[in-house]
Amino acid sequence: MTGTIDIQERILGTRCCGDEPLTDLTATTAQELSDDFLIFGHPIRLQILHMLGRNAGQVCVCDLEAALPVKQPTVSHHLRLLREAGLIDCERQGLWAYYFINRTAVAQRWAAISAYLQPLV
Amino acid sequence: MTGTIDIQERILGTRCCGDEPLTDLTATTAQELSDDFLIFGHPIRLQILHMLGRNAGQVCVCDLEAALPVKQPTVSHHLRLLREAGLIDCERQGLWAYYFINRTAVAQRWAAISAYLQPLV
């Protein structure tokens, strides 16, 4: 049992910390994982994904702009973040850009998030 | 089929936006949900939760400080955020504070996150 110290030692107060690191979740893994959470960490992005999930492939930016409480450059900004994260993609048809969700990418994020959270419950 | 317009109309270019809002995810719900994601959106907090999940009830702040690449006030800061979010709790024994994970609270966040993501895959 390396890395653990006797509970009695701690209660009696002779020492507190063990001498082995308590984590095998590396800093880089934690960083990547926190990015997975962060991309979902904004209400506008959640609403965008929700809309794209419900309206398969038929949503253009003006649809989104009309439904969201932010201006058009802000919508474009969040669309770009979602696109760079791979969660959505778009296809230009003439003047308009039709966005759609990448369900496989969402599933991958969900899997990574769940793999982290599951041992914690 | 209110809220949908014919795909031909869009392709032919006579109009773009429908006249019904595309979302039933309210702004307040989206805000709460994004908070659920955001609390996990930092590598230090992920590492803390990971450590607490593995070492049931026996982790004090100096354990965490020793394992993490930030100073003690920063550890305390993130512990406070996690505590205010209900994800962890602590018990002071003498000079030390022993932190432990609230698995029920984590499970609730996970459920909320999954309920949102599941329809998107």
Add this chain to the structure above:
DNA sequence: AGGATATATCGATCGTTGTCAATATACTCG
């Protein structure tokens, strides 16, 4: 070509969050 429209990008501003040194608080032990 020229006017109109949809979307993207730029650039500035602003609020939020993370970090840490310094300090406060609370406890232990001699």
Add this chain to the structure above:
DNA sequence: CGAGTATATTGACAACGATCGATATATCCT
């Protein structure tokens, strides 16, 4: 009581993210 230690809090600063007006780009229509 006084020195020592663990943790929390404060306050300042830096970094980052969100937002939007202005502008650029691309396309359509006449």
